[in-house]
Amino acid sequence: MEGVDHLAHERNKAQFDVAVMKAVWAGSRDAYELFHRFSRLVANDPEMFIPAIKAQATEEQQKQWLPLANKMKIIGSYTQTELGHGSNVRGLETTATFDPKTDEFVLNSPTLTATKWWPGGLGKIATHALAHARLIIDDKDYGVHGFLVQLRSLDDHLTLPGITIGDIGMKYGSGAYNTMDNGSLIFDHVRIPRNQMLMRLSQVTREGKYVPSNVPRQLSYGTMVYVRQKIVFDASIALSRAVCISTRYSAVRRQFGSHNGSPETQVIDYKTQQARLFPLLASAYAIRFVSEWLNSFYKDLLQRLEAKDFSTLPEAHACTAGLKSITTSVAADGIEECRKLCGGHGYLTSSGLPELSAVYIPACTYEGDNVVMLLQVARYLMKTISQLKSGNKPVGTTAYLGRAEQLMQYHSDVLRAEDWLKPNVVVEAFEARAARMSMACAQNLSKFNNPEDGFQELSADLVEAATAHCQLIIVSKFIEKLQQDIPGKGVKEQLGVLRSIYALFLLHKHIGDFLSTDCITPKQGYLANEQLRSLYSQVRPNAIALVDAFNYTDHFLSSVLGRYDGNVYPKLYEEAWKDPLNDTSIPDGFHEYVQPMLKQPLHHGRL
Numbered sequence: 001m002e003g004v005d006h007l008a009h010e011r012n013k014a015q016f017d018v019a020v021m022k023a024v025w026a027g028s029r030d031a032y033e034l035f036h037r038f039s040r041l042v043a044n045d046p047e048m049f050i051p052a053i054k055a056q057a058t059e060e061q062q063k064q065w066l067p068l069a070n071k072m073k074i075i076g077s078y079t080q081t082e083l084g085h086g087s088n089v090r091g092l093e094t095t096a097t098f099d100p101k102t103d104e105f106v107l108n109s110p111t112l113t114a115t116k117w118w119p120g121g122l123g124k125i126a127t128h129a130l131a132h133a134r135l136i137i138d139d140k141d142y143g144v145h146g147f148l149v150q151l152r153s154l155d156d157h158l159t160l161p162g163i164t165i166g167d168i169g170m171k172y173g174s175g176a177y178n179t180m181d182n183g184s185l186i187f188d189h190v191r192i193p194r195n196q197m198l199m200r201l202s203q204v205t206r207e208g209k210y211v212p213s214n215v216p217r218q219l220s221y222g223t224m225v226y227v228r229q230k231i232v233f234d235a236s237i238a239l240s241r242a243v244c245i246s247t248r249y250s251a252v253r254r255q256f257g258s259h260n261g262s263p264e265t266q267v268i269d270y271k272t273q274q275a276r277l278f279p280l281l282a283s284a285y286a287i288r289f290v291s292e293w294l295n296s297f298y299k300d301l302l303q304r305l306e307a308k309d310f311s312t313l314p315e316a317h318a319c320t321a322g323l324k325s326i327t328t329s330v331a332a333d334g335i336e337e338c339r340k341l342c343g344g345h346g347y348l349t350s351s352g353l354p355e356l357s358a359v360y361i362p363a364c365t366y367e368g369d370n371v372v373m374l375l376q377v378a379r380y381l382m383k384t385i386s387q388l389k390s391g392n393k394p395v396g397t398t399a400y401l402g403r404a405e406q407l408m409q410y411h412s413d414v415l416r417a418e419d420w421l422k423p424n425v426v427v428e429a430f431e432a433r434a435a436r437m438s439m440a441c442a443q444n445l446s447k448f449n450n451p452e453d454g455f456q457e458l459s460a461d462l463v464e465a466a467t468a469h470c471q472l473i474i475v476s477k478f479i480e481k482l483q484q485d486i487p488g489k490g491v492k493e494q495l496g497v498l499r500s501i502y503a504l505f506l507l508h509k510h511i512g513d514f515l516s517t518d519c520i521t522p523k524q525g526y527l528a529n530e531q532l533r534s535l536y537s538q539v540r541p542n543a544i545a546l547v548d549a550f551n552y553t554d555h556f557l558s559s560v561l562g563r564y565d566g567n568v569y570p571k572l573y574e575e576a577w578k579d580p581l582n583d584t585s586i587p588d589g590f591h592e593y594v595q596p597m598l599k600q601p602l603h604h605g606r607l
């Protein structure tokens, strides 16, 4: 059966031009060509702490360090988190005390909880750390700053005096993340030259004078903004990979429904399977497009920063933090759902899904715990609302809050299920829901004498308001994507179907929000669900082609269930026989432990 395409009949059903969709997914024709070539070359290019140097080092420091890092003459680790503090960056305990006599900083870990803990690459490989430590001059604490510290000899890789490093041990599952040497590090009065503090944003002079920057101190958090927007893109890859596997397998797998010898039903034809799978397919596309937008927003931010325009920095922080949170949660949960969608075989390592899940789920935690990130969005929303009174007109992703009064009066005018296909109808409902949830939080907050107490007390509601805001962004960016000129037979139509599935699935899932804020009536909610069901039927014939458009090689998917040719069963069988347990018919230990039990005398001739 080698070479036969078992999914050809599915591919023939497609109602759109898959080649064009591949370019849309990749971002452009050029990006597609590049990805196509590279994925087939299997590139592996580890990037570690370079973005942080670019963001925080002076030009002179960059000239000194970047060539070394780029040529991998040194290997760096972004060393921020400690045993006692990760989320609370201001709470880090490691100190860097300036010694004016020698013109050096002395790096020290004063407590056990100050031990650096988690940084990737630190445990075994890194030669240098970009260590975050509190700057102390004349007993005065100037807060957390970045310092370049050599950890290991460049000759024999042994750790340098005063430095204790180890790997933090095995992590969740037996997956590939265990090949990452997340490390622990203790400094015992380690000295580094003064010019190894990253001084782009603030400086310490030879005399020990602290020169604060004339730019927002939040710029020192720039690496996190950069990595978070990358993580949003990565979420689209992780989720689409799982969706590709479970969609192909759902078309191969058959259970029940045979009549008079006809084939059984493909599980992808069960409405329950569709209602679980197709929203994830739509989410993969939605995340892809929002990541495209976020990347261009980030590039615009960089240009503005060059020109000393810091106006969009708070919004960039809120968007990267919020979208990082929402998209990684959706992807992590989605991968697990895809595993369940593949039934028992999904639990086999050869399905590719357990490994993908184990490697992916820490994305909900690293680079900012997802709840902590949503609370940052909530703070931004509350600040935006508090400034409305003084006439500040919100722009960008919060522009809708400028129409809050109008949105408080909104009632959806949906009369028929098809009305939910109109983008403006959907956006208005999402805007009204998000605005009302945020306004309700702001109103409740105003009842507290101490706003911080109020923020703590209402934090669960605030997280929900932030979620509604982020979902609005993703829905809006999907809609904006479709306002672009997209050629190719049927491509725009299919994307339109996915856009509506994405939005209406969210509406269905969060129906409580939409009803309790009185944005829609129960009848309108019912109509949305009716429309959703019909959209699932429309996407069904295109499902395989829509995952083919991801253009993933079998090598990349590493999944017997997700094979392009759908030749699942012979390959599953073949794969199982590769298990070392099948090398011999009698397992190790049988003669020592099992056989003696089997040989025990029978009592009264009976078992």
Ligand SMILES: CCCCCCCCCCCCCCCCCCCCCC(=O)SCCNC(=O)CCNC(=O)[C@H](O)C(C)(C)COP(=O)(O)OP(=O)(O)OC[C@H]1O[C@@H](n2cnc3c(N)ncnc32)[C@H](O)[C@@H]1OP(=O)(O)O
Residues within 6 Å of the ligand: 047, 048, 049, 050, 051, 052, 078, 080, 081, 086, 087, 088, 089, 090, 120, 218, 219, 221, 222, 223, 224, 225, 227, 230, 231, 234, 313, 314, 317, 365, 366, 367, 368, 369, 372, 376, 379
């Ligand atoms: C990494 C190297 C580079 C790699 C490059 C790789 C490139 C390729 C990448 C490929 C990707 C795919 C593969 C993924 C693999 C990834 C591997 C795993 C990597 C995992 C790495 C990590 O895991 S590495 C540690 C990250 N550790 C956090 O993530 C801590 C969270 N904790 C906070 O981030 C803060 O601590 C927290 C709570 C916000 C504030 O806490 P806080 O309130 O105490 O903060 P502050 O008082 O200091 O500041 C308050 C004011 O700052 C504003 N602000 C706050 N943050 C801001 C910001 N970033 N930008 C602007 N503004 C900001 C805020 O809006 C306030 O503004 P305002 O005052 O106006 O209201």
Ligand SMILES: Cc1cc2nc3c(=O)[nH]c(=O)nc-3n(C[C@H](O)[C@H](O)[C@H](O)COP(=O)(O)OP(=O)(O)OC[C@H]3O[C@@H](n4cnc5c(N)ncnc54)[C@H](O)[C@@H]3O)c2cc1C
Residues within 6 Å of the ligand: 078, 079, 080, 081, 084, 085, 086, 087, 088, 117, 118, 119, 120, 182, 362, 365, 366, 367, 368, 369, 370, 371, 372, 375, 459
């Ligand atoms: C695989 C992996 C790789 C990593 N790589 C690196 C790296 O390269 N470099 C590096 O420096 N770090 C790295 N980290 C560390 C990572 O950045 C932190 O673990 C992350 O920022 C979360 O911080 P925490 O562990 O302190 O969580 P905590 O903040 O202790 O979270 C515990 C719980 O408390 C809740 N919580 C915390 N604060 C609040 C609050 N204010 N309000 C409400 N709830 C709250 C959280 O939601 C969570 O449920 C990595 C972590 C992992 C898992």
